[in-house]
Amino acid sequence: MSGVRLLVGTKKGAFVMTSDGKREKWEISGPHFGGWEIYHVKGSPVDPNRVYASQSSGWFGQVIQRSSDGGKTWEPVGNKFVYDGTPGTHQWYDGTPHPWEFKRVWHLEPSLSDPDTVYAGVEDAAIFRTTDGGQNWEELSGLRGHGSGPRWMPGAGGMCLHTILLDQNVPGRMFIAISAAGAFRTDDGGKSWKPINQGLNSKFLPDPTAEIGHCVHRIAMHKSRPGVLYMQKHWDVMRSDNSGDSWQEVSGNLPTDFGFVIDVHAHEPETIYVVPIKSDSEHYPLDGKLSVYRSRTGGNEWEQLTKGLPQRDCYVNVLRDAMAVDSLDKCGVYFGTTGGQVYCSADAGDSWSAVVQNLPSVLSVEVQTLP
């Protein structure tokens, strides 16, 4: 029987959770790298036992860990992330120039075809790539070289490149998102990049429809429809039908369209999920009721999903890398909270149960569907 493996990054270590296809009983191992912040853990799509983890600390900096046995054992690999050339400055919170400084890796995206090739999204925002399993990292400096870098600014979590989507249908095409610069696309494997923010509207900007400066929280894509992108922005849930060239709002009847995560059903490319959060100044669910919202129409029409989720006194957040879907039938949906819970739905969101209740604050959740 097939099964799943959850890779969970928290403020105080990584956890690996496995279950069979029923997704009812879980074995949990960890903490791995106890006491360190684990921003992201992700496995290779071509070799699921090859897993990479971003381990960081304000004291000791960045470490990258690699596993060749699905997260049972780990070895540290290269941690040298050096910007190409003179990094220059970006905007600080008050608009003054601030030097570019590497802080940590937010997101690791293994290649769709080579387990030794991985892309890393970092703070201060840039994208790096390794082609030797993490030993050496090289910046794809065309992104910062786009010329708009001096106008990028940090969001509340820092100026992070947090989303990397690889397009399996168009060779060389990738999408990335930066808080707070916006979304960008490359069609040549990362040599050159184009901002794709037309249609976004951000009231915190002097020009709300500016080409650069939007606080994009997350982008999601279904592999069968790579031209269709979904975005959870700081405020607003957005959709693009032309690979990001333009966006339209699909918040529809959501009770609040602020949030961090967004993901797409594994088998239904028009079914998407968000977790609405009250506001940018109150990062918790409305009325203390934790809800996932699902749209089966690619946005605009949303249904509230609450079965099995706490419906009183719940004031957690769900961070941008903390939702994932498996590819079993029925599709499993997972998310982790800043309160240390990881929830699983084995029926595409209709009902939920806690995989674990008392972890450190969850930073990221990924899932691997195992044969």
Place this chain on the structure above:
Amino acid sequence: MIRVELPAHLRTLSGAGAEVAVEVQRNAEGRVTPRAILDALEARYPVLRGTIRDHVTHERRAFLRFYACAEDWSLESPDAPLPEEVASGKEPFLIIGAIAGG
């Protein structure tokens, strides 16, 4: 041999014990410096590169401090000669995680 004490997270990361002994090159004046100790430590434990000082500039990470013989060496030049008690192995060179964050 020079004795070096590491903070707990770096002991775990490197697989070293609380205190490690490293062979350190003395400079032309026959003295041992913080830079020479860190060079030797990183040569023996490559995984520590970048965790104590910057990969490129070799500047000490902001939240780490260096102590020797009950003195704070954090703000001293990395090329300043350390006391002979450290060079002789009588006293350890301490790498400490600063108390921050409550």
